[in-house]
Amino acid sequence: MDFTHFGLARRPFRPTPDTDTYCPTATHEAASTVLARTYADSGGVVVLDGEPGTGKTLLVLRFLELLPATTCRILLQATKFSRPADFFQAILFDLGQPYQGMSEQELRLAVYSELLNALVQEQAVVLFVDEAQNLTSEILEEIRVLGNLESKDSKALLVILVGQSGLRELLSKPESASFAQRVAARARLSPLVREESIRFVRHQLRECGGRPEWLISDEALTLLATHTGGVPRVLNRAALLAFTLAGAAGLKDVDAEPVVDALMQLELMTLSLDELPPLGPKPSRPKLSEEFEPEEANILPHPGQQPRQSSSPAPKKNSPRKAQGKRNVS
Numbered sequence: 001m002d003f004t005h006f007g008l009a010r011r012p013f014r015p016t017p018d019t020d021t022y023c024p025t026a027t028h029e030a031a032s033t034v035l036a037r038t039y040a041d042s043g044g045v046v047v048l049d050g051e052p053g054t055g056k057t058l059l060v061l062r063f064l065e066l067l068p069a070t071t072c073r074i075l076l077q078a079t080k081f082s083r084p085a086d087f088f089q090a091i092l093f094d095l096g097q098p099y100q101g102m103s104e105q106e107l108r109l110a111v112y113s114e115l116l117n118a119l120v121q122e123q124a125v126v127l128f129v130d131e132a133q134n135l136t137s138e139i140l141e142e143i144r145v146l147g148n149l150e151s152k153d154s155k156a157l158l159v160i161l162v163g164q165s166g167l168r169e170l171l172s173k174p175e176s177a178s179f180a181q182r183v184a185a186r187a188r189l190s191p192l193v194r195e196e197s198i199r200f201v202r203h204q205l206r207e208c209g210g211r212p213e214w215l216i217s218d219e220a221l222t223l224l225a226t227h228t229g230g231v232p233r234v235l236n237r238a239a240l241l242a243f244t245l246a247g248a249a250g251l252k253d254v255d256a257e258p259v260v261d262a263l264m265q266l267e268l269m270t271l272s273l274d275e276l277p278p279l280g281p282k283p284s285r286p287k288l289s290e291e292f293e294p295e296e297a298n299i300l301p302h303p304g305q306q307p308r309q310s311s312s313p314a315p316k317k318n319s320p321r322k323a324q325g326k327r328n329v330s
Contacts, residue, residue: 001247002247003208006247007210010208011208012208012239013239013240015233015237017055017058019061022059023232025199025200027188028055031188032059032062034186035059035060038184038185039124042153042155043124044183044185045147045158045179045183046160046183048060048161048189049133049165049188051165053232053234054190054232056130056162057162058232060128060130064126064128067126070124071123072095072123074091074126074157075094075130076128076129076130077131079135081136083104084139084142085103085107088142091111091127095114098110116156119154125157126159127160129160129161130162131164133164133166137173137175140176143159143179191231192232193230194230202216214253216253216254216255217256220242220258220259223260234268237266238263238266238268241265242261243258245261
């Protein structure tokens with residue numbers, strides 16, 4: 001996609017988590033509150049789950065960005081650990097500490113030492129474990145023991161386990177009962193409702209320097225919100241493809257047609273444009289005033305948008321009336 005074609009300052013609808021374009025929705029803000037409250041309560045274990053693509057990783061990354069600069073952050077995003085030694089090596093690697101050529105017990109003690117040193121210095125530590133549904137009961141037990149490290153006033157770390165719905169199934173198993181009892185809070189991300197989906201797409205364009213009301217029609221937004229299931233990752237994919245198709249066709253904005261093409265290519269819908277039910281009248285696009293000067297505007301103008309002069313429609317020519325034959329009056 002050539003984002004400059006649409007007057008954007010940078011690429012929208014990124015496939016990887018981008019905290020700069022975080023869109024505050026009801027489900028995301030509720031989960032953020034849970035994370036912040038648990039952090040303020042000096043640690044524990046938080047479980048955050050949801051379906052793929054609902055923004056779990058993005059939410060946690062944004063939360064970590066907002067923490068005090070002195071907070072120690074440990075991010076584990078490749079979580080298929082076959083043995084506890086792999087888990088401890090990943091922690092030490094992220095901390096920038098030696099992790100090779102050590103036995104499992106040496107690795108375990110090295111991690112304990114790092115956490116206890118931070119606790120003595122009153123430095124908060126957050127352990128973020130992504131794709132936590134892949135963890136084994138053995139690794140969960142190691143995390144539970146790490147969570148037991150504490151002082152008189154606070155725990156050594158806050159653990160955030162993030163995963164898909166399988167994470168709840170993992171924690172409900174009998175062998176995970178001891179760990180589940182130590183979970184301080186739980187949160188779940190739900191798909192967006194239709195209005196939030198529309199606001200999400202507009203937000204992505206606005207954060208990239210665009211004017212959504214010029215760049216995408218209401219019909220196109222309704223189609224995206226209806227056929228993507230309210231999943232932000234799917235919304236991003238479909239919207240990006242729609243803009244790519246529109247740009248390839250030389251269009252300066254996106255209406256229903258490129259959105260339908262994108263949804264069909266992604267197998268999110270099977271109807272053709274001609275088979276769609278009517279979506280209502282297409283609203284008129286806003287006009288730029290004659291005094292508008294792009295170089296003085298704070299927001300990038302839509303490329304090629306020019307002030308329009310109002311003109312009266314050409315008068316219709318009266319069609320000649322057919323001569324009527326004379327009627328005989330008897």
